[in-house]
Amino acid sequence: MPFDVRRLDDTDAQDFAALAAAIEADHPTNLQLSAEEFIEIRELAGAVIEGAYDAGELVAWSGYLAQAPQGDGRRIQVVGDSHPDHVGRGLGTLMGARALAAARARHAIDAAELPATYVTRMGAGRTDQARLLASLGYRMERYRFTxxxxxxxxxxxxxxxxxxxxxxxxxxxxxxxxxxxxxxxxxxxxxxxxxxxxxxxxxxxxxxxxxxxxxxxxxxxxxxxxxxxxxxxxxxxxxxxxxxxxxxxxxxxxxxxxxxxxxxxxxxxxxxxxxxxxxxxxxxxxxxxxxxxxxxxxxxxxxxxxxxxxxxxxxxxxxx
CATH class of the missing domain: 3.40.630.30 (Gcn5-related N-acetyltransferase (GNAT))
Incomplete structure (x- = not known):
């Protein structure tokens, strides 16, 4: 059965919080948000977030946060992850490609004359995610530590x-x-x-x-x-x-x-x-x-x- 993919809004905040908690319990992401913080990040940062539902359950999410264009370019944060119980169903490829396409479309509207750098992250040692990101065109740039x-x-x-x-x-x-x-x-x-x-x-x-x-x-x-x-x-x-x-x-x-x-x-x-x-x-x-x-x-x-x-x-x- 195909996934129901749509943009998330405030009414999805509790579903997002539950999904983020399940993902964080499986592996660190530094992207876990409460329902209230989910609402807030959409309001304050203009984050555009989509979710994939399967039989009424939110099983994956992705989106982007676009920083304001600078004089010589722009960085756009691309984010997302999947529920650990639903890995291997193509969700990462589906949602990652959608988020990247949406971020590119946003940049084309806002500042097409400037170079754009699309930024995402993965936990160290996640070889499956590394393969996915490489297939989308991402290349390793730097390390960050918690x-x-x-x-x-x-x-x-x-x-x-x-x-x-x-x-x-x-x-x-x-x-x-x-x-x-x-x-x-x-x-x-x-x-x-x-x-x-x-x-x-x-x-x-x-x-x-x-x-x-x-x-x-x-x-x-x-x-x-x-x-x-x-x-x-x-x-x-x-x-x-x-x-x-x-x-x-x-x-x-x-x-x-x-x-x-x-x-x-x-x-x-x-x-x-x-x-x-x-x-x-x-x-x-x-x-x-x-x-x-x-x-x-x-x-x-x-x-x-x-x-x-x-x-x-x-x-x-x-x-x-």
Whole structure:
């Protein structure tokens, strides 16, 4: 019997959450969302998500999240997975091809004159998924690691930020920090810029934000020198439910202020504050190709790697 494939909306949120939980229980994805978070990501990021139903059961999903075009190109995140009980039925090929086609169509409407890079990921060692992605044209680009720090008993260095003021994050600072974030990651090989609307949605209005555990450092002129944001998701990256887990989406230092221990100061401050608030562990993702040596920095701060993901891409240039 053919699958019923259609675009998912808010009425499918509970079905999506149940499918995402079943997939995460089988293998790590870092894509598990609650029903409320599913609704929110569609509202805030404009995510386009399809689902494949079999006899009324949602058995696979796929879609894309399109970042705003940059001056020299655009990256579009292509996502999806299948229920572990339905592997081998062609769902991965069907949904992966549909998501890629939809992302290409979106780019053709928005910015056909710019090169597009379609980005997806797979868990390390998933040879079946590797074959599928290769058949669709994806090629391996980089590694990303999920890291966890257990806060109970963690030895946290003292907080030192001589000459810089510690500022609690507040909505009034949003645009200032968005611009600083662009500058901090300007030398990063993967663009990190966001439009004001997307930034405001994810960093200010989203239910996962934790402003009380987010802060930044300013110099004597009031300029942003470094920043650290904290989020908390309904489904933690560790997959564990024995205590609260917060997540660090961004930690950055402006280039002129690097080498002064500011990132370490912010991390120590956040780890201590999180532990004081009853947080059991903190998680994050790090790019193995980060030019600032972030992997070693996080290891020294007490984080350990618990999963690796392979990021694969297709880059296409406009036809002259």
């Amino acid at each position: 890291m966890i720090a257990e806060l109970d008993g963690l030895e946290i260095p003292p907080v030192r930020h001589d000459g810089y003021g510690l500022v609690p994050f507040g909505p009034a600072d949003s645009e200032l920090l968005r611009v600083a974030h662009e500058r901090a990651f300007d030398d990063y090989p993967v663009p990190s810029a966001m439009t004001s609307d997307v930034w405001d949605g994810f960093m200010i209005r989203a239910r996962h934000t934790r402003h009380g555990l987010s802060s930044w450092l300013r110099n004597e002129s009031g300029d942003v020198a470094a920043y650290l944001f904290t989020h908390e998701y309904a489904a933690p990256l560790s997959g564990r439910n024995d205590g609260r887990e917060t997540y660090v989406p961004y930690l950055g230092t402006l280039p002129v202020h690097r080498g002064r221990g500011l990132a370490s100061a912010l991390m120590s401050h956040t780890l201590l504050a999180a532990r004081d608030q009853g947080v059991a562990r903190m998680s994050l993702e790090v790019d193995a190709h980060n030019p600032t040596g972030a992997l070693g920095f996080y290891e020294r701060a007490g984080f350990r790697t618990v999963a690796r993901f392979d990021e694969c891409t297709i880059t296409e240039r406009p036809v002259a």
